[in-house]
Amino acid sequence: MTVLLVHGGLWEAMDAAKFWGTPGITAGLTSYGVEVLAPDRPQCASGWDVEVEALGELLAKRAGPVRIVGASNGCTVAVLLALRFPELVDRLLLAWPATGDDAAANERARTGLVTRGCPPDAAESLLAGGILRGVTDQELAALTRIRVAVLPSVPENPSHQRKTVDALLRSIRGSRELAGCPEPPTPAFRNSTQYLDQLVRTIVEFVN
Numbered sequence: 001m002t003v004l005l006v007h008g009g010l011w012e013a014m015d016a017a018k019f020w021g022t023p024g025i026t027a028g029l030t031s032y033g034v035e036v037l038a039p040d041r042p043q044c045a046s047g048w049d050v051e052v053e054a055l056g057e058l059l060a061k062r063a064g065p066v067r068i069v070g071a072s073n074g075c076t077v078a079v080l081l082a083l084r085f086p087e088l089v090d091r092l093l094l095a096w097p098a099t100g101d102d103a104a105a106n107e108r109a110r111t112g113l114v115t116r117g118c119p120p121d122a123a124e125s126l127l128a129g130g131i132l133r134g135v136t137d138q139e140l141a142a143l144t145r146i147r148v149a150v151l152p153s154v155p156e157n158p159s160h161q162r163k164t165v166d167a168l169l170r171s172i173r174g175s176r177e178l179a180g181c182p183e184p185p186t187p188a189f190r191n192s193t194q195y196l197d198q199l200v201r202t203i204v205e206f207v208n
Helices: 016-021 025-031 048-060 074-084 103-115 120-127 137-141 162-171 193-207
Strands: 002-006 035-037 066-071 089-095 147-151
Touching (some): 002 016, 002 025, 002 048, 002 074, 025 035, 048 074, 066 074, 066 193, 074 089, 074 137, 089 193, 103 120, 137 162, 147 193
Parallel strands (some): 002 035, 002 066, 066 089
């Protein structure tokens, strides 16, 4: 099967290699016979539509089915791709979803975006949404024809809060929670082979 990995980050020096490659996730999935697509998201996109267009070109070349794993702010891109390509995407894993329905979290994110050079208007647009940034809650509720799972950050943190996981599980009918762990780029993940093995097995079992 083919799995599209959509890394996290938003207007920062993050790419697929740092998020999925260096921590060992790409190699781990490949060892189970999974075909992995791990493209770089546009680092300074002015809107979510720019990201969907860029990754959508890659997805459109596939015959399907494709399973998508979105990470952190990459969950927004993953959801929008699943909505745009319903004939190709049959499973969706939202891992460490970035909290989008919290004023304090959004203010921190807005400050970080502007500091990194994002125009204020673009920052406002990127952070707008509901449970997830860039996605309406109605769009989340429309994910009824594919299997959806949510993987929490354990432990939770201000940018990846437990309440976001709970809200997604309530909003997406039939979705289920998978075993959580720290986000891959963090020292807590990199310093424990237990988390790598757990995450790889969890992803493989879900996409199968």
